[in-house]
Structure formats: C-alpha cells, structure tokens
Ligand SMILES: [Zn+2]
C-alpha cells in the first residue's frame with residue numbers, strides 16, 4: 001500500500017512530539033538523500049545519477065554536509081565530472097556575454113543594473129542542488145499526506161492540536177499548502193486551531209528561554225531546570241527550523 005510510505009513516517013514524526021514534525025521529516029529525508037548520494041550504495045558510480053549531479057550540482061549547505069559526511073573519493077568523483085560540465089557551460093556563458101549597462105542614475109545611487117548574465121548564471125548555480133531537489137519532492141508528498149490525515153484521521157488531528165506546533169518556517173509552508181488542500185469549510189476550522197497552537201507554543205518557548213536566563217542568576221543555581229535545559233536549541237529551531245544541537249551527520 002503506497003499510502004503507508006508516507007503515513008507511517010509522518011505518524012512517527014508526530015509521535016516524536018518535538019518542536020516541529022516537519023523538521024523531523026526534513027532531517028530524515030536529508031540524511032536519506034546524503035546517504036543515497038555518498039553512502040554504501042555508491043549511486044555516484046551509476047551514469048544516470050552522475051549525469052544529474054553533473055548538471056544540477058549542490059548548494060553551499062549541502063556541499064558542507066557532504067564534506068562532513070566523509071567519503072573523499074566519492075565526493076571527488078562527483079565533483080570531477082561536475083567541473084567538466086560546469087566549464088563547458090561557462091565557455092558558453094562567456095561567448096554570449098556583454099557587460100550590463102548601468103544608467104547614470106543607478107551609478108549615482110551606487111546600484112547595479114541587475115542584468116549581468118554571468119552574475120545571474122552564477123546565482124542560479126548557488127540554488128541548484130541535487131539534494132535539495134530530492135528533499136523537496138518528498139517533502140511535498142508529506143505535506144499532502146499531512147492534510148489527508150488531518151482531515152480523515154481524528155487521532156492524528158488530536159495529536160496535532162494537542163502537540164507542540166511547528167517551527168515558523170514550516171508553519172508558513174503549512175499555511176500555504178492548507179489553501180491548496182483544504183476546502184473552505186475545512187479552512188475555517190483549520191486556521192483558528194493552528195493559530196491558537198502557534199500562539200501557545202511561541203509563548204511556551206519564550207518562557208523556557210526566560211527561565212534558562214534566570215538559571216544564570218546565582219540565586220537560582222540549585223533551582224530546578226524545569227523544561228529549560230535545552231531551551232536555546234529548541235528556541236532557535238522554533239524560529240527557523242532544523243536542529244542546531246545535532247551532531248554532524250557522518251557515514252555509518
Ligand atoms: Zn520545522
């Protein structure tokens with residue numbers, strides 16, 4: 001049953017009850033992708049995969065994660081043919097390049113014209129990433145599954161509304177997708193529920209961080225930590241997503 005492919009990991013993520021189930025899903029998908037790219041299956045030895053990584057490349061974040069993961073030979077093989085492809089593209093770019101014209105007004109305002117073709121090409125490379133693409137594709141399926149379960153599975157719905165909410169990054173994506181997957185009646189119920197959930201949980205984080213600060217006061221030295229011991233990493237996650245305290249992900 002294909003549905004289980006997404007419902008089971010989504011349920012696991014919700015049962016984890018950390019600051020954001022989508023962060024949990026995203027971390028798992030990212031690690032799966034990095035394992036796929038550089039791990040023991042040696043996907044980089046397959047010509048169809050290499051053709052894609054040659055063309056798409058990797059963003060800065062994932063280059064760093066690939067470096068940290070290890071596998072110097074695998075990384076180098078991937079880079080070598082990507083370089084070959086990139087240099088060909090660069091030659092084409094040079095052939096068609098003319099410097100952009102900057103008007104006198106822009107020059108006075110110290111602004112660029114924004115139409116330099118090499119700058120645009122290089123900027124596009126920055127956000128072209130094989131790992132991001134794979135992640136995005138699967139992540140979208142989880143969003144769809146989330147709304148399917150939220151509307152059809154009352155146990156799932158209850159866990160969400162009694163849970164810790166979402167990080168702000170994924171909450172934004174959730175709202176965007178709610179407009180797509182919910183009908184008007186469902187939206188009328190969904191938004192007040194998740195807004196209240198986010199309000200409560202942003203406030204909870206603020207209090208956890210406040211108590212963490214108070215713990216630095218020598219008078220509170222022996223006081224109970226309550227839920228504040230890891231408030232900093234959770235407070236950062238709640239704002240931008242991800243797990244700041246995670247160890248580096250390395251090849252097993
Ligand atoms: Zn998140």
Ligand SMILES: [Zn+2]
Pocket residue numbers: 058059060061062129130131132133
């Ligand atoms: Zn990436």
